[in-house]
Amino acid sequence: MSEKFRALIIEKTEPKTFTRRVGERTMADLPEGELVIKVQYSSLNYKDALSAIGNPGVSRNFPHTPGIDAAGTVVSGPDGFNPGDEVIAIGFDLGMNTPGGYGEYVRIPAGWAVHKPAGLTLREAMIMGTAGFTAAQSVDALVTAGIKPEDGPIAITGATGGVGSVAVSILSKLGYSVVAFTGKTEEAADFLTSQGATEIKHRSELAEDNGRPMLRETYAGGIDTVGGIPLSNLLKQTKYGGAVTCCGLVAGASFESSVFPFILRGVSLLGIDSVECPLSEKQRIWDKVATDYKLDSLEALSREVGLEGVSDEIDKILKGGQTGRVLVNLSL
């Protein structure tokens, strides 16, 4: 293991100015921790972009290396981790104020990593990454709530994004019909159809609050990745006994709702958190990702970049311009 390694480095040059460059960090830059991983793949998530622009809700200590996802091999670790073991680490503080997966090595608490399930490669795990994992959690929450394919279509917001596109694919694989709400109806129609969307609608249909407390019962369930008014509108259109998952905030961190969807239609709002979710739950969801939810279309869902290519992708995701997932290959 060399003392120096390549990483994306975010530096704070003025109180609110942050620069990005690929450079060298040393093992001494990494915090104390039981588990050292040689990172082979990471991925791009919306939160990584927030970290890279110095969003204080995500990252406060600079210079910093983002990357909330890392998959690679164990260099050294406590009992239960042998050198060469293939492991996956997502969430907790990784890539927030702990140097993350956009560096060739991470050093973390052993309680942040799971062993890679047999049915998944490290590459496939990071095509999924936090976004895909969150999509799997969201699907699992709907299934656990008793929503079945025959109950009706599932609406997905932010459908071309990381969470949304994987959710489209998993639900389609499980036999659900999927209505994809997107701002990219023209340019991403082929992509969404190929991932299994049965209908594509423009997100503007959910963008206005018309003031009515409820709308026509349309969807058996929803996977909302954007928050704000679209989430309010999805709740109003959810059928009796249905459920909507909530994980994101790109359209707004707050939303309004009357109590009527809940008390007249028995609709449930299900919160999804991938970051602090306990390790046993992370292992359970990764096992699903490797079996029941395993996608044949993973390569078609993603594009691959090396560390030098990450900065452009960060700019793109901040504008809502990504389609599918971005895989970061540390050896490119």
Ligand SMILES: NC(=O)c1ccc[n+]([C@@H]2O[C@H](COP(=O)([O-])OP(=O)(O)OC[C@H]3O[C@@H](n4cnc5c(N)ncnc54)[C@H](OP(=O)(O)O)[C@@H]3O)[C@@H](O)[C@H]2O)c1
């Ligand atoms: N709770 C958790 O544990 C967790 C985990 C992962 C992600 N998240 C959150 O989930 C959200 C999605 O993450 P992601 O990685 O999938 O991001 P992403 O790849 O950027 O996807 C977000 C998608 O939302 C749509 N969108 C963008 N701006 C919008 C706006 N102003 N109004 C409505 N729709 C808009 C776009 O899709 P279209 O063009 O198709 O509409 C965009 O591609 C983020 O807020 C992220 O922080 C939370």
